[in-house]
Amino acid sequence: MIIICPKCSRRHKVNPDAVKPYVQSGKKLFATCKACKYRFPVLTNTLSDLESGAVPTVPEGKTRARKICVTLSKGGVGKTTTSVNLSCGLALTGYRVLLVDTDTQGQSGYMLGKKPGAGLTELLTGELTPEECILEARNNLWLLGGGKSLAGVKRIIDRKSFGAEWALSEALSNLDRQYDFIIMDTAPGWDQLIVNVLFYATEVLVPVALEVMPLHGLSEFLKSLGSIQKYRKEIELKYIVPTFLDTRIKGPQTLYAQLKRLYPDQLCAPVHYSESLAEAPSFGKSIFEFAPGSRASADYRELVRTVSMNDKAFM
Ligand SMILES: Nc1ncnc2c1ncn2[C@@H]1O[C@H](COP(=O)(O)OP(=O)(O)O)[C@@H](O)[C@H]1O
Numbered sequence: 001m002i003i004i005c006p007k008c009s010r011r012h013k014v015n016p017d018a019v020k021p022y023v024q025s026g027k028k029l030f031a032t033c034k035a036c037k038y039r040f041p042v043l044t045n046t047l048s049d050l051e052s053g054a055v056p057t058v059p060e061g062k063t064r065a066r067k068i069c070v071t072l073s074k075g076g077v078g079k080t081t082t083s084v085n086l087s088c089g090l091a092l093t094g095y096r097v098l099l100v101d102t103d104t105q106g107q108s109g110y111m112l113g114k115k116p117g118a119g120l121t122e123l124l125t126g127e128l129t130p131e132e133c134i135l136e137a138r139n140n141l142w143l144l145g146g147g148k149s150l151a152g153v154k155r156i157i158d159r160k161s162f163g164a165e166w167a168l169s170e171a172l173s174n175l176d177r178q179y180d181f182i183i184m185d186t187a188p189g190w191d192q193l194i195v196n197v198l199f200y201a202t203e204v205l206v207p208v209a210l211e212v213m214p215l216h217g218l219s220e221f222l223k224s225l226g227s228i229q230k231y232r233k234e235i236e237l238k239y240i241v242p243t244f245l246d247t248r249i250k251g252p253q254t255l256y257a258q259l260k261r262l263y264p265d266q267l268c269a270p271v272h273y274s275e276s277l278a279e280a281p282s283f284g285k286s287i288f289e290f291a292p293g294s295r296a297s298a299d300y301r302e303l304v305r306t307v308s309m310n311d312k313a314f315m
């Protein structure tokens with residue numbers, strides 16, 4: 001039988017005869033993962049399943065992570081800034097968060113001041129295990145880094161003769177019980193990796209820069225999302241986050257009002273244009289660390305509350 005570590009997802013082969021006495025006696029059984037040394041309870045009800053080769057999972061009561069991708073085909077709209085600050089804010093609130101960077105630019109790590117040695121590439125190719133690829137970036141926040149090497153992975157995915165759109169879901173399949181949120185930052189454009197992200201995530205968050213032609217970019221993206229939804233009903237556009245709002249000029253406010261009319265259910269409070277948001281990445285800091293008292297910090301705190309549906313989050 002196989003026992004999976006709920007922390008690092010390593011699978012361990014266990015002799016069922018060694019376990020049976022515990023089940024029969026009704027004693028609580030604990031296992032220690034050989035890979036990450038995490039000690040966890042093995043649920044006795046799952047042990048009976050295991051005789052048939054089924055696989056146990058996580059401690060009782062643990063639900064699956066919400067899987068949110070932050071995406072829009074246009075670059076420079078605040079995808080990485082939003083992914084990183086939303087993840088940090090959720091982690092500060094106490095949620096366990098995995099930030100997955102699916103961009104070849106690998107900027108999520110940079111914004112957090114981290115240089116992951118391995119990341120999503122090695123997990124997708126199966127070279128390394130999740131615990132070898134995932135880096136603890138902050139308290140409650142883990143990072144699965146992106147970077148240049150993902151370009152090679154895209155080619156591998158492209159060459160798959162079938163099931164290509166599920167490659168990411170397969171690679172991340174055991175991780176979603178260990179986190180409350182899995183946030184995915186994506187690259188601009190539209191390629192096989194983004195399709196993979198949209199086959200894995202269940203919620204979409206779209207940052208829309210209130211600068212130039214945001215509505216055109218958004219409606220183009222929504223068409224592409226619609227083509228995915230034909231095959232994958234679970235994925236839903238949940239949040240539209242206006243970014244770069246500059247209240248000194250009229251144009252962005254008109255665009256904001258337009259968005260409000262078109263997407264009343266999805267539209268979130270805006271993130272204002274902020275020098276601090278532009279500066280924080282070069283210090284490897286989130287906005288909460290770099291300028292906790294700033295308006296940008298308040299804007300992202302509000303987004304954390306909206307996404308977590310927790311009014312008290314991170315007050
Ligand atoms: N609200 C904002 N105000 C000012 N600068 C911002 C804001 N949001 C992001 N930036 C900066 O704009 C640039 C592009 O943002 P980024 O998050 O990298 O966009 P994307 O990931 O969509 O390409 C970055 O240099 C970032 O620091």
Ligand SMILES: [Mg+2]
Pocket residue numbers: 079080081103107186187
């Ligand atoms: Mg980016």
